[in-house]
Amino acid sequence: MFATTSELISIISILGTVAFAFSAVLAASEKHSDILTVVVLGIVTAVGGGTTRDVLLGVPVFWSEELSYIWIAIASSIFGFVCVSFLKKHWVNTINLYVDAVAIAMFSIQGTQKAWSLGFGLPIGPIILGVITAVGGGVIRDVLIQRPTLLLSKELYAIPVTIGCILYSATLVYVPQLSDISAVIAIALVLYIRYLAIRKKVQVPKWASL
Amino acid sequence: MFATTSELISIISILGTVAFAFSAVLAASEKHSDILTVVVLGIVTAVGGGTTRDVLLGVPVFWSEELSYIWIAIASSIFGFVCVSFLKKHWVNTINLYVDAVAIAMFSIQGTQKAWSLGFGLPIGPIILGVITAVGGGVIRDVLIQRPTLLLSKELYAIPVTIGCILYSATLVYVPQLSDISAVIAIALVLYIRYLAIRKKVQVPKWASL
Amino acid sequence: MFATTSELISIISILGTVAFAFSAVLAASEKHSDILTVVVLGIVTAVGGGTTRDVLLGVPVFWSEELSYIWIAIASSIFGFVCVSFLKKHWVNTINLYVDAVAIAMFSIQGTQKAWSLGFGLPIGPIILGVITAVGGGVIRDVLIQRPTLLLSKELYAIPVTIGCILYSATLVYVPQLSDISAVIAIALVLYIRYLAIRKKVQVPKWASL
Numbered sequence: 001m002f003a004t005t006s007e008l009i010s011i012i013s014i015l016g017t018v019a020f021a022f023s024a025v026l027a028a029s030e031k032h033s034d035i036l037t038v039v040v041l042g043i044v045t046a047v048g049g050g051t052t053r054d055v056l057l058g059v060p061v062f063w064s065e066e067l068s069y070i071w072i073a074i075a076s077s078i079f080g081f082v083c084v085s086f087l088k089k090h091w092v093n094t095i096n097l098y099v100d101a102v103a104i105a106m107f108s109i110q111g112t113q114k115a116w117s118l119g120f121g122l123p124i125g126p127i128i129l130g131v132i133t134a135v136g137g138g139v140i141r142d143v144l145i146q147r148p149t150l151l152l153s154k155e156l157y158a159i160p161v162t163i164g165c166i167l168y169s170a171t172l173v174y175v176p177q178l179s180d181i182s183a184v185i186a187i188a189l190v191l192y193i194r195y196l197a198i199r200k201k202v203q204v205p206k207w208a209s210l
Numbered sequence: 211m212f213a214t215t216s217e218l219i220s221i222i223s224i225l226g227t228v229a230f231a232f233s234a235v236l237a238a239s240e241k242h243s244d245i246l247t248v249v250v251l252g253i254v255t256a257v258g259g260g261t262t263r264d265v266l267l268g269v270p271v272f273w274s275e276e277l278s279y280i281w282i283a284i285a286s287s288i289f290g291f292v293c294v295s296f297l298k299k300h301w302v303n304t305i306n307l308y309v310d311a312v313a314i315a316m317f318s319i320q321g322t323q324k325a326w327s328l329g330f331g332l333p334i335g336p337i338i339l340g341v342i343t344a345v346g347g348g349v350i351r352d353v354l355i356q357r358p359t360l361l362l363s364k365e366l367y368a369i370p371v372t373i374g375c376i377l378y379s380a381t382l383v384y385v386p387q388l389s390d391i392s393a394v395i396a397i398a399l400v401l402y403i404r405y406l407a408i409r410k411k412v413q414v415p416k417w418a419s420l
Numbered sequence: 421m422f423a424t425t426s427e428l429i430s431i432i433s434i435l436g437t438v439a440f441a442f443s444a445v446l447a448a449s450e451k452h453s454d455i456l457t458v459v460v461l462g463i464v465t466a467v468g469g470g471t472t473r474d475v476l477l478g479v480p481v482f483w484s485e486e487l488s489y490i491w492i493a494i495a496s497s498i499f500g501f502v503c504v505s506f507l508k509k510h511w512v513n514t515i516n517l518y519v520d521a522v523a524i525a526m527f528s529i530q531g532t533q534k535a536w537s538l539g540f541g542l543p544i545g546p547i548i549l550g551v552i553t554a555v556g557g558g559v560i561r562d563v564l565i566q567r568p569t570l571l572l573s574k575e576l577y578a579i580p581v582t583i584g585c586i587l588y589s590a591t592l593v594y595v596p597q598l599s600d601i602s603a604v605i606a607i608a609l610v611l612y613i614r615y616l617a618i619r620k621k622v623q624v625p626k627w628a629s630l
Contacts, residue, residue, distance in 0.1 A: 025420075028420060029420045031362050032419055032420050033361070033362060033419065033420055034364070034369070034414040034418050034419045034420075035418045035419070036368055036369050036372055037361045037362065037368075038420065040341075040361060040368070041361075043338070051266070055265055055266070055475055056471070056475070056481055056484075058268075058478075058480060058481075060268060061266055061268075063331060063335075064266075064330050064331035064335055065331070067331050067334055067335070070331070070334055070338070071334070074334075081420065084420055120484050121483065121484035121485070121487050121490070124487055124490050124491070124494075125483075125484050125487070128463070128490070131460075139564065143353060143563060143564070144349065144353070144359055144361060145359075145361075145362065146356075146358060146359065146362070146566075148566060149564055149565075149566065151453070151457045151460060151461075151564055151565075152451050152453060152457065152565065152566070154454070158456055158457075158460070159454070159456050162456055204454040208454050208455045209452055209453065209454045209455070210445075210448060210449045210452050210453055210454075210458065210501065210504055235630075238630060239630045241572050242629055242630050243571070243572060243629065243630055244574070244579070244624040244628050244629045244630075245628045245629070246578055246579050246582055247571045247572065247578075248630065250551075250571060250578070251571075253548070261476070265475055265476070268478075270478060271476055271478075273541065273545075274476075274540050274541035274545050275541070277541055277544055277545070280541070280544050280548070281544070284544075291630065294630055353563060354559065354563070354569055354571055355569075355571075355572065356566075356568060356569065356572070
């Protein structure tokens with residue numbers, strides 16, 4: 001009846017990669033990009049964060065050993081290119097935002113975990129690499145397409161990810177026996193704040209901005 | 211009478227590095243850059259793509275073991291800085307575009323070949339790294355100088371490179387005994403599409419853009 | 421009475437990291453960034469150059485083994501966020517510019533030295549990596565915040581750093597017994613040119629610009 005944890009992670013990874021690629025298609029459509037640029041941006045958004053993490057860790061980039069991420073990003077980008085008006089429908093975009101939320105929550109936890117397991121700059125290195133894993137691809141996408149990067153937006157996007165990574169990294173380093181429950185709480189927290197941002201339009205509070 | 215293949219490759223590498231640096235000088239002249247920025251952009255354009263490829267492959271960056279690329283990029287940038295009005299002459303610019311076309315064709319094949327020989331994410335890894343080798347330096351140049359990157363242009367530039375890399379990578383992986391002839395065809399194809407773009411002003415077709 | 425050289429280097433490293441983070445706060449304040457973005461930009465500015473250097477060298481990124489740089493960058497960014505009007509005072513900003521000048525001088529020498537000790541592309545590799553160490557973080561900051569990068573400014577910033585790195589690298593490679601005195605001269609030279617730029621508003625001369 002229920003999927004195992006590893007099956008669940010695989011499903012979220014696939015859906016998350018699709019959501020990342022779709023976000024790139026929407027960004028590319030603002031600039032009337034061609035099909036190759038859409039695919040390039042789809043790949044960059046989907047794997048750019050994890051690639052940056054792996055380069056900083058000094059380990060082989062993950063997709064060189066697991067090409068499915070690239071294939072999914074390419075297929076999603078091409079689908080998105082052909083069906084861009086479908087992607088722009090309000091309900092489709094909303095679903096995509098929620099899938100993206102689940103994905104950034106999970107990818108940030110995975111990135112934190114990978115850095116921690118390699119003993120990379122504990123306790124803060126895993127936080128930094130967790131955040132990079134989740135939002136790095138989106139930042140590179142925005143730089144390549146020359147629109148204001150998500151770092152400059154008032155949307156609650158990188159902030160919930162960072163909170164989740166801080167919580168999870170602290171647990172891994174100081175009370176590792178609680179890491180599973182901490183991962184669940186961190187993901188739930190990211191999802192809840194993203195829900196507030198998407199559904200209730202909650203933004204970064206004024207006192208937290210310059 | 212005829213140069214050997216390896217001599218031919220050396221000559222094209224040198225001329226291509228010069229052409230890449232000259233393209234950086236022209237980009238820098240739009241922003242009235244100083245001499246150091248011209249040289250920095252010349253180096254970045256000339257070796258940025260191959261450097262990104264080598265970082266992703268996890269191998270030493272190529273120019274740390276073969277500094278001639280850097281020296282040529284510096285010398286060309288300084289020459290271009292002094293003689294910028296010469297570079298802007300229509301016939302000089304046209305020659306530069308054709309030399310650039312030969313260079314991106316050859317560098318993309320070399321990048322594909324290097325990734326393939328290291329078994330990096332076959333069959334799609336070599337395509338991605340081949341494209342990055344050829345156009346990555348130009349993209350970084352555009353980001354640093356804050357003009358729309360070549361990915362956002364309607365010019366047929368990255369598209370022919372990608373087609374060539376797909377053809378060559380597919381041959382290497384599936385029918386390696388044909389790789390030499392495939393390399394020649396891939397380069398000829400890139401050159402032909404670049405010729406159409408430069409001479410006939412053929413652009414990315416409307417149906418292939420959002 | 422006098423600090424040892426290694427104590428002096430530690431003090432300058434700390435103050436320089438603070439100055440880099442403060443420059444990021446000032447840049448972020450132009451865009452009304454939120455606290456997380458301020459911290460991200462503070463970290464990127466403080467360690468981005470050295471991180472790029474280490475990735476190109478193929479060695480572990482320095483801050484994964486010496487987290488104090490990250491902690492100082494975070495603390496300085498948060499302090500700067502809270503006290504941004506203090507940072508914008510003319511005399512505070514002037515002090516920050518001078519501390520920044522000392523820091524880029526020293527970091528460029530350290531970066532040159534690290535590349536040279538690894539035999540990276542002598543004699544020009546150390547120059548390139550020295551410059552990247554000192555100004556790379558600022559360039560990434562400017563790209564992420566989408567303002568014209570310091571490479572496009574008329575300010576004498578990257579140029580004195582480059583002159584210092586050329587002098588120091590040449591000494592290391594050709595007359596290593598003079599490397600200590602050369603480091604001092606290189607740092608003094610960078611400081612003097614930065615002093616002319618900050619105090620006397622000396623800019624890149626016209627003949628050195630396109």
